[in-house]
Amino acid sequence: MWQTPREQWDMSLKIEDNEVDIVIAALRSNLNTFLEEWRTFFSNFHLIIVKDPNLEEDLQIPPGFDHQVYTKSDMDRVLNGASINFSGHSCRYFGYLISRKKYIISIDDDCLPARDNSGVIVDAVAQHISNLQTPATPFFFNTLYDPYRQGADFVRGYPFSLRDGVECLLSSGLWLNIADYDAPTQIVKPHERNTRYVDAVMTVPLRAMMPFSGINIGFNREVLGPALVPGLRLVGEGKQRWETIEDIWSGMCAKVICDHLGCGVKSGLPYVWRGVGSDADNAMDSLKKEWEGVKLMEEIVPFFQSVKFPKTAVTAADCVIEISRMARENLSSLNPVYAQAADTMEAWVDLWKGD
Amino acid sequence: MDWTLRRRGREMTAAAGKDSPSPSPVRGTPLLKDELDIVIPTIRNLDFLEMWRPFFQPYHLIVVQDGDPSKTIRVPEGFDYELYNRNDIKRILGPKAACISFKDSACRCFGYMVSKKKYIYTIDDDCFVAKDPSGKEINALEQHISNLLTPSTPYFFNTLYDPYREGTDFVRGYPFSLREGTPTVVSHGLWLNIPDYDAATQLVKPRERNTRYVDAVLTIPRGSLFPMCGMNLAFDRELIGCAMYFGLMGDGQPIGRYDDMWAGWCIKVICDHLRLGVKTGLPYIWHSKASNPFANLKKEYKGIFWQEELIPFFQTVVLPKDCTTVQKCYIELSKQVREKLGKIDPYFTKLADAMVTWIEAWDELNPSGTAAQMLNGSSNGK
Numbered sequence: 001m002w003q004t005p006r007e008q009w010d011m012s013l014k015i016e017d018n019e020v021d022i023v024i025a026a027l028r029s030n031l032n033t034f035l036e037e038w039r040t041f042f043s044n045f046h047l048i049i050v051k052d053p054n055l056e057e058d059l060q061i062p063p064g065f066d067h068q069v070y071t072k073s074d075m076d077r078v079l080n081g082a083s084i085n086f087s088g089h090s091c092r093y094f095g096y097l098i099s100r101k102k103y104i105i106s107i108d109d110d111c112l113p114a115r116d117n118s119g120v121i122v123d124a125v126a127q128h129i130s131n132l133q134t135p136a137t138p139f140f141f142n143t144l145y146d147p148y149r150q151g152a153d154f155v156r157g158y159p160f161s162l163r164d165g166v167e168c169l170l171s172s173g174l175w176l177n178i179a180d181y182d183a184p185t186q187i188v189k190p191h192e193r194n195t196r197y198v199d200a201v202m203t204v205p206l207r208a209m210m211p212f213s214g215i216n217i218g219f220n221r222e223v224l225g226p227a228l229v230p231g232l233r234l235v236g237e238g239k240q241r242w243e244t245i246e247d248i249w250s251g252m253c254a255k256v257i258c259d260h261l262g263c264g265v266k267s268g269l270p271y272v273w274r275g276v277g278s279d280a281d282n283a284m285d286s287l288k289k290e291w292e293g294v295k296l297m298e299e300i301v302p303f304f305q306s307v308k309f310p311k312t313a314v315t316a317a318d319c320v321i322e323i324s325r326m327a328r329e330n331l332s333s334l335n336p337v338y339a340q341a342a343d344t345m346e347a348w349v350d351l352w353k354g355d
Numbered sequence: 356m357d358w359t360l361r362r363r364g365r366e367m368t369a370a371a372g373k374d375s376p377s378p379s380p381v382r383g384t385p386l387l388k389d390e391l392d393i394v395i396p397t398i399r400n401l402d403f404l405e406m407w408r409p410f411f412q413p414y415h416l417i418v419v420q421d422g423d424p425s426k427t428i429r430v431p432e433g434f435d436y437e438l439y440n441r442n443d444i445k446r447i448l449g450p451k452a453a454c455i456s457f458k459d460s461a462c463r464c465f466g467y468m469v470s471k472k473k474y475i476y477t478i479d480d481d482c483f484v485a486k487d488p489s490g491k492e493i494n495a496l497e498q499h500i501s502n503l504l505t506p507s508t509p510y511f512f513n514t515l516y517d518p519y520r521e522g523t524d525f526v527r528g529y530p531f532s533l534r535e536g537t538p539t540v541v542s543h544g545l546w547l548n549i550p551d552y553d554a555a556t557q558l559v560k561p562r563e564r565n566t567r568y569v570d571a572v573l574t575i576p577r578g579s580l581f582p583m584c585g586m587n588l589a590f591d592r593e594l595i596g597c598a599m600y601f602g603l604m605g606d607g608q609p610i611g612r613y614d615d616m617w618a619g620w621c622i623k624v625i626c627d628h629l630r631l632g633v634k635t636g637l638p639y640i641w642h643s644k645a646s647n648p649f650a651n652l653k654k655e656y657k658g659i660f661w662q663e664e665l666i667p668f669f670q671t672v673v674l675p676k677d678c679t680t681v682q683k684c685y686i687e688l689s690k691q692v693r694e695k696l697g698k699i700d701p702y703f704t705k706l707a708d709a710m711v712t713w714i715e716a717w718d719e720l721n722p723s724g725t726a727a728q729m730l731n732g733s734s735n736g737k
């Protein structure tokens with residue numbers, strides 16, 4: 001029952017570079033700056049670059065990366081008529097599906113490496129891997145945050161039987177500079193920049209829901225892959241992050257599924273530097289589209305609060321099917337997007353299983 | 356969405372804020388010097404106050420002297436304070452004094468009981484002013500006040516932490532109906548230098564120091580328990596004080612170093628039930644003294660085993676709907692402690708009795724009814 005820190009460390013996984021794919025959703029054609037800035041950290045990994053089907057220009061990719069590009073024709077071939085919309089930010093989900101690796105790391109193509117408080121450039125890839133490699137602790141909150149980090153531990157009063165932790169399936173990173181705000185907040189605070197580098201990773205506790213941002217993530221594709229589903233599309237979904245909600249929906253799915261499977265989700269480090277200009281005028285236009293998303297959240301949150309899985313749901317795929325059934329039953333009368341989400345989730349699981 | 360949640364949140368914020376000053380504009384945090392007492396347990400001296408002088412001098416101190424009452428505790432000049440030793444505690448509480456621990460810093464909760472202020476800040480006498488990464492001295496009290504005066508967000512985790520801090524906000528996807536938050540009743544601060552580890556971890560890592568300044572305050576989500584440390588802690592005495600009982604520890608008791616833990620588990624289940632918030636994170640203080648790990652092991656030994664049963668107990672506690680005040684919640688909790696934990700050890704039966712005694716003593720010393728009783732909308736006026 002009493003384990004030394006060394007024993008705890010030995011229980012952590014060791015993730016090899018060849019177990020990881022980095023998935024990049026290319027919403028812009030020129031990836032030169034993005035990939036050059038990330039070169040040091042991406043160079044040991046295979047990249048899956050998924051081109052937004054609505055993007056017409058050819059992608060510009062600098063040489064020297066081990067990569068594969070996927071386009072609309074690949075999607076059409078794999079989908080074979082299934083009704084899943086991979087356009088815009090959702091194109092990355094195709095990358096998650098097509099990968100054969102155990103782990104995925106995905107970063108938006110408008111984000112560059114950040115610097116920490118000492119000015120050192122952050123290796124976001126290594127941090128996600130570290131988060132996934134070390135256990136999560138969802139059953140009891142540790143006030144010194146991640147106890148597996150160097151220089152920290154479980155505090156007095158933390159039950160020993162919970163110090164093994166559980167496997168971390170999802171690592172949700174953050175953003176300096178342009179934070180991931182919704183349209184109304186962007187309009188009210190057009191000049192606010194996130195300059196606070198919070199040097200912490202923490203497990204999001206059991207049953208706590210969170211607004212999961214798809215901008216900077218890592219996850220265990222093997223276990224959780226089906227849960228990261230491009231289910232919910234806004235009617236007017238656009239290319240600005242504040243015009244989307246697909247990651248929020250898939251994140252809520254992933255969290256309730258992790259809770260059910262007895263696994264963990266971490267939030268915090270790593271940071272990336274998000275450089276998209278936040279034009280308040282654009283945000284104003286987006287408000288018309290995203291207001292729909294803001295309203296939907298009021299229905300989505302109580303829905304996920306009430307999600308319960310039967311004991312027979314033992315995989316993420318089983319759970320996604322359950323969620324789609326419950327969404328169809330409880331939400332589709334409120335808004336047609338939910339029935340669409342249910343259809344997409346079922347089609348997604350079929351694709352996942354068929355792969 | 357449960358719209359009553361938002362309305363209730365507003366009612367509670369209104370009830371809580373009824374007699375407190377509205378927070379000052381973004382720049383300054385109000386001093387609250389007539390609204391807040393600083394409670395310090397000690398057995399030696401209060402020299403540490405010299406370092407805190409610029410920050411603490413405006414406030415009234417309540418010193419709870421543990422150990423030998425014939426010893427004189429030296430309080431530095433210029434502080435406004437009242438001091439209680441064991442004789443005072445016996446004189447004031449009579450037989451009920453048995454619920455206040457002796458030879459353990461848990462005695463500090465006597466200070467909460469005798470205070471007449473809305474807020475309490477409690478700090479250990481080996482805690483000093485820390486510096487932030489820029490080298491600036493941290494005004495811990497100011498940060499605690501800021502934490503208490505801004506809402507908590509227990510129903511949905513904000514990935515950018517406390518959305519009410521300057522320079523941050525709720526992130527995309529955070530439901531608007533939950534953005535009013537709930538009243539914050541506890542602000543749990545942290546420590547640089549000597550971390551608050553249990554004896555086993557101290558023995559294995561005697562040299563580890565907490566050097567990581569995590570620049571965040573966050574709400575502990577509803578349904579999550581946490582290990583509350585009493586070294587650097589502030590709370591709304593009116594809204595949660597009577598649940599801040601630090602248990603039976605020290606002399607004549609089979610356990611020590613679980614006083615704040617016990618209080619933390621109790622207040623968290625009550626806060627979750629009454630829709631109140633608990634924050635953790637900033638401010639940091641500098642914890643200078645590492646206690647003897649062998650002595651600690653002796654004190655904690657039983658706790659380490661007992662907590663394996665206590666945690667599932669607290670995780671599954673259900674407080675009935677008619678527990679609409681903190682007192683009622685606490686009495687109900689004491690019943691469940693007696694019923695379900697009494698079988699682990701007779702200590703818990705004694706503790707359940709002490710919990711009831713504590714509430715009786717609290718109500719005697721605080722007879723006019725507190726804002727906690729207004730939580731359900733019925734107003735006693737104040």
